[in-house]
Amino acid sequence: MFELWIPIGDISADGRDFTFTDQALWRKAWKEFSLPVTAGKDLEAEVTILPQPEDGALIRGTLKGSVNIVCDRCATSYEFDLDVNFDTFEQIPDEEFDEEPRVRKENGELQLNIGALLWEEFALTLPVKPLCSNECKGVCPGCGKDLNSQKCECKQEEGDERLAVFRNLKIK
Ligand SMILES: [Zn+2]
Numbered sequence: 001m002f003e004l005w006i007p008i009g010d011i012s013a014d015g016r017d018f019t020f021t022d023q024a025l026w027r028k029a030w031k032e033f034s035l036p037v038t039a040g041k042d043l044e045a046e047v048t049i050l051p052q053p054e055d056g057a058l059i060r061g062t063l064k065g066s067v068n069i070v071c072d073r074c075a076t077s078y079e080f081d082l083d084v085n086f087d088t089f090e091q092i093p094d095e096e097f098d099e100e101p102r103v104r105k106e107n108g109e110l111q112l113n114i115g116a117l118l119w120e121e122f123a124l125t126l127p128v129k130p131l132c133s134n135e136c137k138g139v140c141p142g143c144g145k146d147l148n149s150q151k152c153e154c155k156q157e158e159g160d161e162r163l164a165v166f167r168n169l170k171i172k
């Protein structure tokens with residue numbers, strides 16, 4: 001779990017700004033979730049928290065920076081830029097069975113798990129199928145060469161599919 005609880009009970013109605021620049025938190029989370037992600041430009045989150053009645057809060061912010069991820073086609077690492085805006089509402093859940101509430105009361109102090117929220121924004125932004133470019137040619141399934149930078153002979157060896165029929169013919 002990517003957890004970072006901050007007290008929000010004493011924030012005035014005007015709200016308060018927070019900046020999160022601790023890169024160690026992100027690295028720890030990538031490791032924990034076994035995400036094939038490495039650090040790029042430092043990830044910086046700027047967040048404004050506005051308390052709402054009934055133990056809730058509006059959270060507005062941005063998450064910027066970059067990470068290096070691996071292309072799904074050619075398996076090379078490339079830089080993925082993050083520039084996320086979010087605007088969300090969190091409150092103490094009514095039901096007991098919410099396993100991971102974002103807002104809780106600890107020793108009478110209202111707290112927000114800003115870590116879980118930032119992690120969600122981060123995870124949602126990552127592409128499901130990362131591509132270094134839409135034109136990425138990928139890796140040849142035959143010889144394993146990166147077809148973006150190398151040519152391979154596999155296609156020619158396979159030859160024309162229509163002719164393959166004849167190649168297997170046995171002459172009696
Ligand atoms: Zn690629």
Ligand SMILES: [Zn+2]
Binds near residue numbers: 142145154
């Ligand atoms: Zn090949």
